[in-house]
Amino acid sequence: MIGNMMFQPLLISSLIEHAAQYHADTAIISKNTDGSMTETTWGQISKNSKRFANVLQSLGLAVSDRVATIAWNNHRHLETWYGISGSGLVCHTINPRLFPEQHKYIVNDANDKVLIFDKTFLNLVLSIKDSIPYVEEYICLDAYDEDIQRAFPEVLFYDDLIALQSDVFEWPDLDESKASSLCYTSGTTGNPKGVLYSHRSTVLHSYAASLPDSFHFSAQDRIMPVVPMFHVNAWGTPYSAAMVGCSMVLPGPMLDGASLVELIDRYKVTNALGVPTIWQGLLNAAYQSGSKLQSLVRNIVGGAACPPSMLQAFKDDFQCETVHAWGMTETSPLGVVNQLKAKHSELDESQQLRLRYAQGRPPYGVSLRICHDEKCTVESVRDGQIPGHLQIKGHWIVESYFDQFEHSLTEDGWFDTGDIATLDEDGFMQICDRSKDLIKSGGEWISSVELENIAIAHPELELVAVIAASHAKWDERPILIAKKAAASSVSEADVLAFYHNKIAKWQIPDRVIFVDAIPVGGTGKILKKDLREMYGSVLLEELPA
Numbered sequence: 001m002i003g004n005m006m007f008q009p010l011l012i013s014s015l016i017e018h019a020a021q022y023h024a025d026t027a028i029i030s031k032n033t034d035g036s037m038t039e040t041t042w043g044q045i046s047k048n049s050k051r052f053a054n055v056l057q058s059l060g061l062a063v064s065d066r067v068a069t070i071a072w073n074n075h076r077h078l079e080t081w082y083g084i085s086g087s088g089l090v091c092h093t094i095n096p097r098l099f100p101e102q103h104k105y106i107v108n109d110a111n112d113k114v115l116i117f118d119k120t121f122l123n124l125v126l127s128i129k130d131s132i133p134y135v136e137e138y139i140c141l142d143a144y145d146e147d148i149q150r151a152f153p154e155v156l157f158y159d160d161l162i163a164l165q166s167d168v169f170e171w172p173d174l175d176e177s178k179a180s181s182l183c184y185t186s187g188t189t190g191n192p193k194g195v196l197y198s199h200r201s202t203v204l205h206s207y208a209a210s211l212p213d214s215f216h217f218s219a220q221d222r223i224m225p226v227v228p229m230f231h232v233n234a235w236g237t238p239y240s241a242a243m244v245g246c247s248m249v250l251p252g253p254m255l256d257g258a259s260l261v262e263l264i265d266r267y268k269v270t271n272a273l274g275v276p277t278i279w280q281g282l283l284n285a286a287y288q289s290g291s292k293l294q295s296l297v298r299n300i301v302g303g304a305a306c307p308p309s310m311l312q313a314f315k316d317d318f319q320c321e322t323v324h325a326w327g328m329t330e331t332s333p334l335g336v337v338n339q340l341k342a343k344h345s346e347l348d349e350s351q352q353l354r355l356r357y358a359q360g361r362p363p364y365g366v367s368l369r370i371c372h373d374e375k376c377t378v379e380s381v382r383d384g385q386i387p388g389h390l391q392i393k394g395h396w397i398v399e400s401y402f403d404q405f406e407h408s409l410t411e412d413g414w415f416d417t418g419d420i421a422t423l424d425e426d427g428f429m430q431i432c433d434r435s436k437d438l439i440k441s442g443g444e445w446i447s448s449v450e451l452e453n454i455a456i457a458h459p460e461l462e463l464v465a466v467i468a469a470s471h472a473k474w475d476e477r478p479i480l481i482a483k484k485a486a487a488s489s490v491s492e493a494d495v496l497a498f499y500h501n502k503i504a505k506w507q508i509p510d511r512v513i514f515v516d517a518i519p520v521g522g523t524g525k526i527l528k529k530d531l532r533e534m535y536g537s538v539l540l541e542e543l544p545a
């Protein structure tokens, strides 16, 4: 017997429709590429997304055609997202920080028909234009600009295009399993691979991400996704925000600490999301300016391990609850979020804080397991102790990569994340490392994340990374690459002494190498592969002849 309830497909258009119906006057505050601010509302975003859907229709695109965006987090970008996916096309967000060869590769691989870009990326687009023959239309996400028109005669301007269109558009009644958006993985090895999300996976992810035990969004919030819309759809926040009807601050191109502090204080942001390097910059800027980040109730940290000292700093100095989360492009991205359970209120504050260091536990819709090997011939016990290969399954987890017909799962249907982690009985998962970043010293594993967490708590270090360096006797030994804080005269011996009594002696790095800058990739994560190329043989070079 089938249940007697209505069936409505889970569509991205229903999110913007909900926001327009019930939260039309809620503010969307956006920083433009020139630094000026625009204040608009969900009502206006909805109208412009319909105008843009009419523009796309006039271009004669077919259902599921790809429309690419290279843009910052701003209101026009948000309008295009809903216009594209809502009308049955696929929104392909491109990370501007990739290399030109990767840009050409992914635009061609995705077979993008339209390329939408922020003014800032004019030169990027001009530099790849002759190598992306399938793109038929280019749209500059701004008002008419004479200089841009001269440099790029065939370009169309977003504001002109939507001004000519009606704000009436009937969102099509799509199959909920149709593709809605496309993101490429960072591609630290080999070519980037496309992950193609569906309307259904996106809406279900939005429900899960908004829950109190996840990002904790409500209609009373003003959230600021610092994580870019080209990094796993800003962790889905533009969709969750429409679902709950909260206000948003879209920070545009200026992601330095001082600019973010200014936005939080001026617009009373309650909840912000970003990678640890962003938060490190923000903390430094807040200390410098004396801001207390008064409105900020919580911040979500993910994309790379959140150092325990960061949790402590936000709590002690800003009364802000830092929530650690983990995910991947392949997982939409929400995999786990660290929110405690009722029973944990019996623990004292330091024990609670210790629990919060872990990446967190899965929301409904995601299952995790830890295995001895990638094929999972043996599943590990959930004891929170023994690390293994982290595997995941769920409603918003990838099955196969874009245009690859073979699925990317284990024989019994799980996705191997490439991360090494522990899992306990309550579902709390703690990442030990990326499998390729673990350090194997004399047959024993050392977690680079653990060594980094200790080093970053040193007050005179600004940014750190631990990598494996080849070693004649031990195969690999950890070395610490560190950027000093301004005006610091800390020495290698001081930093190594800082490790004493915090970790077993044999795990302490062999060397500390001070550098002026640590390479950071397109999504703000440290490029360990580059560091390994640069410093991976320093211990061999130092051996006596």
Ligand code: AMP
Binding pocket: 185, 186, 232, 301, 302, 303, 304, 305, 306, 324, 325, 326, 327, 328, 329, 330, 333, 359, 417, 418, 419, 431, 433, 434, 523
């Ligand atoms: P990406 O698909 O580029 O977002 O990268 C996903 C990878 O980032 C994961 O497989 C992890 O290795 C890493 N990652 C994401 N969040 C965290 C976190 N909270 N702690 C440690 N590593 C993380």
